[in-house]
Amino acid sequence: MVGIFFQLSISDKNWAELRKSLVAMRDQDPMEIFNQEFGLNNFNNAESETLVLKNRIAEDAMAIKRLQNELEDKDQTLAALEVERDEVLEKLEQTEEAERHALVYDELDDEQPLWESLQSASKDDILRVLKDTVVEGGKQKLYLDRLLALVIEDAPELMDHMEDGGEEETQRTTREEWC
Numbered sequence: 001m002v003g004i005f006f007q008l009s010i011s012d013k014n015w016a017e018l019r020k021s022l023v024a025m026r027d028q029d030p031m032e033i034f035n036q037e038f039g040l041n042n043f044n045n046a047e048s049e050t051l052v053l054k055n056r057i058a059e060d061a062m063a064i065k066r067l068q069n070e071l072e073d074k075d076q077t078l079a080a081l082e083v084e085r086d087e088v089l090e091k092l093e094q095t096e097e098a099e100r101h102a103l104v105y106d107e108l109d110d111e112q113p114l115w116e117s118l119q120s121a122s123k124d125d126i127l128r129v130l131k132d133t134v135v136e137g138g139k140q141k142l143y144l145d146r147l148l149a150l151v152i153e154d155a156p157e158l159m160d161h162m163e164d165g166g167e168e169e170t171q172r173t174t175r176e177e178w179c
Contacts, residue, residue: 118126151158 118129121129
């Protein structure tokens, strides 16, 4: 019986709190009660916070776009600088090569045979001088071949004259012509 009496007292207490709440609600605005119960103010706060976050996202997107454009500009500038650097390095290498080449040729003595002049030179210098000599000899051979072809085409009688021993006559001529 004590258990039932205890339950009734709790129930009476709950009823009294409910009655007190209903009486208090009767005097309040229904929208205010609704906002308190369902948190409509929290909804408005969440909505305003969502707008703030959307604005922040839009600002960040614009900042990212601006930074991407700056990055592209800097990449283009960097690529142009790399090309310019490579060109300068190539010119520098060519200049250094030409200076070394000139030093080797300055050391060559026209009165000595080529092999004697190159005795103290490095292997690379010797190969360079020999390569240049071969290239120059090839150019001279090509020139002489063309010259001989022109002589054969335009004045074949000169070739006949050379075969007949006209060398003495050409040596007596003081007039020289160069092509």
